[in-house]
Amino acid sequence: MRFIFRVAATLQTAPEGVIDFRFQTKTDVQALLAEAGARPRHRWGQNFLIDGNLLRRLLTAAEIAPEDAVLEVGAGTGAVTDYLAEAAAAVVVVEIDPLLHELLDRRFSDRDNVTLLHGDVLTGKHEIRADVCDACRRAAVDVPGRLMLVANLPYNVATPLLIELLLDDCPFERFCFTVQRELADRFCASDHTKDYGPLTIIVHATCRVKRLAVLPPSVFWPRPKVESAMLRLDVDRNPFETPDGLRAFAELVHGGFAHRRKTLRYNLSRVLDDDALRTVEDEFDLSLRPEAIDVATWVHLGRRVVATRT
Numbered sequence: 001m002r003f004i005f006r007v008a009a010t011l012q013t014a015p016e017g018v019i020d021f022r023f024q025t026k027t028d029v030q031a032l033l034a035e036a037g038a039r040p041r042h043r044w045g046q047n048f049l050i051d052g053n054l055l056r057r058l059l060t061a062a063e064i065a066p067e068d069a070v071l072e073v074g075a076g077t078g079a080v081t082d083y084l085a086e087a088a089a090a091v092v093v094v095e096i097d098p099l100l101h102e103l104l105d106r107r108f109s110d111r112d113n114v115t116l117l118h119g120d121v122l123t124g125k126h127e128i129r130a131d132v133c134d135a136c137r138r139a140a141v142d143v144p145g146r147l148m149l150v151a152n153l154p155y156n157v158a159t160p161l162l163i164e165l166l167l168d169d170c171p172f173e174r175f176c177f178t179v180q181r182e183l184a185d186r187f188c189a190s191d192h193t194k195d196y197g198p199l200t201i202i203v204h205a206t207c208r209v210k211r212l213a214v215l216p217p218s219v220f221w222p223r224p225k226v227e228s229a230m231l232r233l234d235v236d237r238n239p240f241e242t243p244d245g246l247r248a249f250a251e252l253v254h255g256g257f258a259h260r261r262k263t264l265r266y267n268l269s270r271v272l273d274d275d276a277l278r279t280v281e282d283e284f285d286l287s288l289r290p291e292a293i294d295v296a297t298w299v300h301l302g303r304r305v306v307a308t309r310t
Helices: 025-034 054-064 079-087 096-108 132-140 158-167 181-187 198-206 243-256 262-270 276-283 295-308
Strands: 069-075 089-097 114-118 122-124 149-150 172-180 207-215 230-237
Touching: 025 069, 025 079, 025 096, 025 262, 054 079, 054 149, 054 172, 054 230, 069 132, 079 089, 079 096, 079 114, 079 149, 079 243, 089 096, 089 132, 089 198, 096 114, 096 295, 114 132, 122 158, 122 262, 158 172, 158 198, 158 243, 172 181, 181 198, 181 230, 198 207, 243 262, 243 295, 262 276, 276 295
Parallel strands: 069 089, 069 149, 089 114, 149 172
Antiparallel strands: 172 230, 207 230
16 A cells, blocks of 8 residues: 655644644654655665654754745655645755655645755765756745755765855855764864864854754664764854855865864965965964964955955
8 A cells, every 4th residue: 555644733833932743753754765665775875863853853943934945955755844845935855866756756746835856966076956056046036034954964965065055155044954963063163173174164154053952873764873963054144245255265264274284374375375375474373273273363364365366
């Protein structure tokens, strides 16, 4: 008999702000996979979040309003999509697994507010697919609310996806997601620590970061070998005003960390011309290692470098 998952509860918010919604259990996920003729694939980072309380926490933290647009990457069996389709004005869903894409297409084909895209969200190591960006831009124009990412992200695409969404000109205002804890530690790191690096600096230069929860392997099926974490990023500024300026800053920071145990002068001398290097030498202590420079100083340094190129 063909299994069809149905939402058993109506969409509402409890008085204390907790979302009241029936999320997929492990049994539901397994039945949906059987219907699709699919199985969890490690190569695509398919670990399904089966803890309803944590799914509620993720979606409550996202604070999705009826006029908002949402991007979901790695929809799987549609546990999060079920809620997004009810809560948001527009939903862009990307799923790489062809069998699960067909399952999602059957389940959401009658939802005018859901755009379903098949394939890898990335076309290269550091490039988001053009049709994904186009769909998000259209959604941002068509709805009066915010554009955000809400997802249980596959581990293998999380870093490049989030960085590219921040550097792109698509107007995302919020990111609410789960990732491997090791990656979350890099998002939340302080200077002078081993986890502090380009990712930390780019994120903190543009966003306010909040760690919502640490997730043990037991809340996923199949269980991953590592812990995960749930984060929320609120985009509140671009200190370089334009996407090109922010991307130039990201390139500078990556160059500055090319050799972590070398000084900033050593690293920057390999990415800056002599004039730019002399300009920053007059104002910054380049004898320090890159992890000793806090985010505010990196931004100030970046502005000085970007100014020399205009």
